[in-house]
Amino acid sequence: MFKALSDPVRLRLFSRIAAQPGGEACVCDIQDVGVSQPTVSHHLRKLREAGLLVSDRRASWVYYRVAPGVLAGMAGLLSAAA
Numbered sequence: 472m473f474k475a476l477s478d479p480v481r482l483r484l485f486s487r488i489a490a491q492p493g494g495e496a497c498v499c500d501i502q503d504v505g506v507s508q509p510t511v512s513h514h515l516r517k518l519r520e521a522g523l524l525v526s527d528r529r530a531s532w533v534y535y536r537v538a539p540g541v542l543a544g545m546a547g548l549l550s551a552a553a
Contacts, residue, residue: 472545475521480504481514485523488535495536 476482487501502511515535518524526535 472521472523472541472548475518475523478514478517480506480510481518484511484514485518485537488524489537489542495534498533498535501535 476485483504484501487504488496491500498511498515502508504511506514515524515526515533519526519535522538523541524535525538526533528534
């Protein structure tokens, strides 16, 4: 989980999605992170593969949200380490 977030672009994408009102974001709203669109897609796929994000396609757009329990799991791991 933390390895997937160690990349600055992935961390930025994950943060933008987690901070969205309603908890989900269209890829069209979060792709401005300083890299090309194919690179954004690559990083979003890596975050999905790590179990951090879930997605669904609506017409021609893909919407992403933080997978259930991920933020609580991260908080638990970080508080246990402290």
